[in-house]
């Protein structure tokens with residue numbers, strides 16, 4: 001694989017992960033909590049250039065990650081009224097949610113896209129620094145992940161594949177480690193996958209692969225061997241700072257798309273905490289321009305992802 005293979009002027013889009021299920025509000029005042037805040041932040045991310053807004057919801061009073069369908073409906077409708085971003089709710093959810101609870105947003109809201117997690121692994125956020133702003137439940141949430149397994153068993157993924165098909169929702173396959181690609185190939189062997197697929201390489205979670213160039217290259221090469229370069233589109237999401245922007249730069253260089261957002265990273269530079277999702281998208285837009293990629297919004301992304309003809 002050539003290390004610099006994105007054609008000059010090739011189109012790139014971004015997804016912005018707005019609020020997250022594996023973070024707590026006390027980590028940053030910029031994390032949107034209520035449906036109105038999540039909608040505002042998603043609309044701001046779209047205005048800054050994001051084609052996809054990846055959404056979780058939180059209990060409005062506490063900020064605890066939630067799977068409440070009413071909250072999802074409010075946020076999805078709110079974003080749809082104000083912009084044409086591709087709305088991509090999570091089916092990953094947060095700590096303590098069952099696969100049934102996590103899947104409900106797909107079956108009930110039938111979104112254009114949703115995330116689809118390709119394997120089980122430890123997902124540790126207990127290393128996050130405790131801050132005075134954090135409520136007792138937040139400390140418990142973080143510390144509890146010493147025992148947390150993010151569950152996505154084979155049976156779960158078989159079922160989820162069927163539910164996505166029934167809903168007409170395009171999965172974004174979240175792969176955190178190379179083995180998750182083999183799990184996805186296994187789903188394809190069972191005829192549970194519709195090609196071309198869209199893969200998100202999520203690197204930097206404690207419990208899975210690190211956000212490093214050679215790991216992205218290895219996973220990309222493996223994915224292309226399994227599915228063919230024509231059989232897939234892909235994006236990279238680095239968790240933490242500077243991982244988010246290092247991975248974005250690698251993806252831009254290698255011909256992929258990018259994901260940024262407060263779900264994965266709270267800093268815009270080493271010295272400055274991000275004040276909004278839009279600020280993180282703006283930085284990605286700047287990086288893309290420096291690397292001669294042509295930025296596209298929701299319509300361009302729909303075209304690339306094959307959503308336009310669905």
Ligand code: KMH
Nearest residue numbers: 022090091092093115174
């Ligand atoms: N929290 C991210 C590391 C999902 O929502 O389905 C991965 C994620 C998964 O966004």
Ligand code: ZN
Nearest residue numbers: 020021090092
């Ligand atoms: Zn997510």
